[in-house]
Structure formats: structure tokens, C-alpha cells
Amino acid sequence: AQTVTQSQPEMSVQEAETVTLSCTYDTSESDYYLFWYKQPPSRQMILVIRQEAYKQQNATENRFSVNFQKAAKSFSLKISDSQLGDAAMYFCAPMDSNYQLIWGAGTKLIIKP
Amino acid sequence: DTGVSQNPRHKITKRGQNVTFRCDPISEHNRLYWYRQTLGQGPEFLTYFQNEAQLEKSRLLSDRFSAERPKGSFSTLEIQRTEQGDSAMYLCASRGQGGEKLFFGSGTQLSVL
Numbered sequence: 001a002q003t004v005t006q007s008q009p010e011m012s013v014q015e016a017e018t019v020t021l022s023c024t025y026d027t028s029e030s031d032y033y034l035f036w037y038k039q040p041p042s043r044q045m046i047l048v049i050r051q052e053a054y055k056q057q058n059a060t061e062n063r064f065s066v067n068f069q070k071a072a073k074s075f076s077l078k079i080s081d082s083q084l085g086d087a088a089m090y091f092c093a094p095m096d097s098n099y100q101l102i103w104g105a106g107t108k109l110i111i112k113p
Numbered sequence: 114d115t116g117v118s119q120n121p122r123h124k125i126t127k128r129g130q131n132v133t134f135r136c137d138p139i140s141e142h143n144r145l146y147w148y149r150q151t152l153g154q155g156p157e158f159l160t161y162f163q164n165e166a167q168l169e170k171s172r173l174l175s176d177r178f179s180a181e182r183p184k185g186s187f188s189t190l191e192i193q194r195t196e197q198g199d200s201a202m203y204l205c206a207s208r209g210q211g212g213e214k215l216f217f218g219s220g221t222q223l224s225v226l
Contacts, residue, residue, distance in 0.1 A: 101215065
């Protein structure tokens with residue numbers, strides 16, 4: 001079975017600083033998508049960023065970027081210039097060949113003002 | 114495009130009662146997913162529809178759970194004879210044909226007393 005490991009249950013960062021959330025996964029697929037979702041206290045699940053596994057270039061969305069290491073099956077999320085609104089649970093979720101998301105347990109991100 | 118809509122936002126019921134939740138996906142999305150999420154955990158897949166056909170059901174979905182999508186548009190999730198262990202957030206998500214991004218609703222928080 002495919003698994004996702006988010007080894008940091010909780011992370012905290014000073015406002016305006018940079019933080020990296022880690023994620024490793026296990027898959028036998030060769031071509032797949034990977035996602036980071038954030039879930040603020042409202043519990044709305046919001047897509048942060050998407051990576052296609054066949055692309056070597058790391059995805060970037062404004063202050064959010066990923067470090068995708070396919071061979072190592074690692075997919076970390078970097079948040080630059082952290083803002084108070086970034087406080088949330090962050091979930092790493094690779095997608096399998098059936099277009100099913102495999103979810104990690106999440107990392108709680110705390111932003112210190 | 115108003116996004117994925119879920120009703121009600123909150124439901125409190127007594128053990129043994131039946132409850133029904135509704136999900137309205139993004140209008141042009143033909144794929145619809147139901148997930149269950151307990152606090153501090155990632156979402157757990159329950160079931161998946163492509164148009165009106167229910168293509169996949171998780172082993173988590175006991176006989177007390179039933180989902181429908183009769184016209185390939187909105188979907189309902191019914192839980193019969195609720196148990197305290199059913200208390201959770203029930204999330205609905207939709208995806209368009211040929212797209213890989215899942216868009217989530219705000220969820221229905223169920224509390225079984």
C-alpha cells in the first residue's frame with residue numbers, strides 16, 4: 001500500500017521568515033501528481049501547489065515552492081515570507097494511478113507574530 | 114463558479130438517528146468524492162462517483178453508509194443508525210474530466226451524542 005510520511009507533527013516560524021515542511025512517500029508509480037493542501041481552522045481544504053512527477057522543474061506558486069526529489073521520494077514544501085494567514089494544517093498528498101489522493105497525517109504550522 | 118457546496122455545515126444528532134448530507138460539486142465536474150476526517154488526521158477516502166456511477170467504495174464504508182448521485186450532479190451521503198464513532202468532518206470534493214486537481218467543499222461536521 002502507498003504511504004505518506006509527514007515527520008513533523010508541528011512546526012513554528014516567525015512571521016516573514018521561511019519554513020520548510022517535509023514529506024516522504026512510497027509509490028510504485030512512475031508518473032503521478034503530488035499536491036500540498038492547507039486546512040486552516042475553518043477546515044476548508046485548499047490546494048496550495050501541484051507537482052507533476054515527470055517534470056524535473058520544481059513547482060512554484062508565489063511564496064510557495066516545492067523541492068521534489070523523485071528518486072528519494074521526497075516532496076517538501078517551502079513557504080517564504082511567512083504570513084499570519086499561512087497558519088494551518090498542511091497535508092502532503094500524492095495521487096495514485098486511479099487519481100486517488102494518498103494523505104499524510106499533516107503538519108500543523110504556527111506563525112509567530 | 115461558486116465552488117463545491119456542502120450542506121449542512123454542522124449536524125448534531127442522537128445515536129441511532131439517520132442523517133443525510135448533500136454535496137453540490139462544481140458544475141462542470143463529473144467526478145465526485147466523499148472523505149471522512151477526524152481531528153488531527155488526514156482525510157480518509159469513502160467513495161467516488163464518475164457521473165452517476167459509484168465506481169469505488171472504501172472498506173470503511175459500512176452497510177450503514179450509502180451514497181448516491183442520481184443525476185450525475187449533486188450527491189447525498191446517508192448514515193443510518195448513527196454511532197458515536199461516526200462523529201467526524203465529512204468532506205466532498207470534485208474534479209473535472211481530464212483534470213487532476215480536487216476542489217473541496219467546506220465540509221459537514223457531524224456530532225453524534
